[in-house]
Amino acid sequence: MRRETDRTMDFLDEYRLRPDPADPRLSVAVTGVNEAGEPVETRVTVERALTLFLNSREIVTMMTIGDHPEYLALGYLLNQNMLRPETPVTGIDYDDDLGVVVVRTEAETDFEEKLRKRTQTSGCAQGTIFGDLMDVIENARLPATPLRTSWLYALTHKINQTPSLYLESGAIHGCVLAREDRPLVYMEDVGRHNAVDKIAGYMQHHAIDPADKIFYTTGRLTSEMVIKTVRMGIPVLVSRSGFTAWGVELARKAGLTLIGRARGKRFVALAGAGRLIFDQDLAYVPDEGARHRRKGARAAEDAE
Structure with a gap:
């Protein structure tokens, strides 16, 4: 992995990652009526299912707009404490037709144990935290950044x-x-x-x-x-x-x-x-x- 510098992390360069509001894959036009009974057309956000595998183990199916599935899969596993930042990832494979993303690692993980202990959170679509959710708080060492x-x-x-x-x-x-x-x-x-x-x-x-x-x-x-x-x-x-x-x-x-x-x-x-x-x-x-x-x-x- 390469280290991004402040020079390469430019506002105009990195903001291209945001979803394009005009992308027809991300929103569609739908016709209805308004409060006066008049016909109106509005755009609504598209959502699709994405199933995440860690190696051969199915972890979760998420509803998502579908952009950046590789970042979503990797970030999900990290934030759910199923992968550690130092865990080597050997590959991330995405199949758009199947709606499947597979994160591969050769390192041993304890995700099976974490899957048995889960906490439903207040997140959209019933967010879940796996493992001991207080570990990260008790061991936090955040800098006192002004x-x-x-x-x-x-x-x-x-x-x-x-x-x-x-x-x-x-x-x-x-x-x-x-x-x-x-x-x-x-x-x-x-x-x-x-x-x-x-x-x-x-x-x-x-x-x-x-x-x-x-x-x-x-x-x-x-x-x-x-x-x-x-x-x-x-x-x-x-x-x-x-x-x-x-x-x-x-x-x-x-x-x-x-x-x-x-x-x-x-x-x-x-x-x-x-x-x-x-x-x-x-x-x-x-x-x-x-x-x-x-x-x-x-x-x-x-x-x-």
Whole structure:
């Protein structure tokens, strides 16, 4: 595996990984009627089944939009603690017609034992964590990376201005790997955990150093999201959505900086707040456009 440098991880280069909103394989036009009984055409996100094998053992069938199956498979196995980062992967084979991806390794694994111990999480489509889910939290050694609020505002603004499948057809989550205020890798999928796993697989394949990175998600900051971010070694997790109590508790135990409800000028830090550097004058931060706000967020703001 090669080590990516900051020079090669360029915003314009790596952002090509995001799903193309115009790709007909990822969304389709559907005709219906609106609230006035008028005919309308809208685009809806496509989802398809992907079955993952580790060597000859079938592990799981996931519903996904179908892009980057190799990154998704590798990241899933890493984030579910079924492969360790140091485990040599000898190959990843994908068959589009069958909807099957096979990750091959010659190293001994204990995935059979992990499969017997599983925890259903709050993830989309019944996310699952295999093995002892607290191991990663108890053994976490995340760097105390500072976060400038100027980076945070610039980052969320850039993400909101990027064409996406979410804006085209909705019903999808996005995740972004960033450094300071610079988005590096953008992934989307119907399940937020799938989008996370794609980035985890990308980081593993390209040997990306997580120590100075920021992870952004449109999904809720649940225990599963926190555990996966900590497992990837990323010290900062940001979301436009809210928190769960256990997600906050685990973030504090692991030393993860946890920021939620990041919309426009607003955000709330419930873990790692001491690492924030408040260097941004809020008078120069634009409000989030209505196109990027979810209905619940708009209603809450209109009520204030």
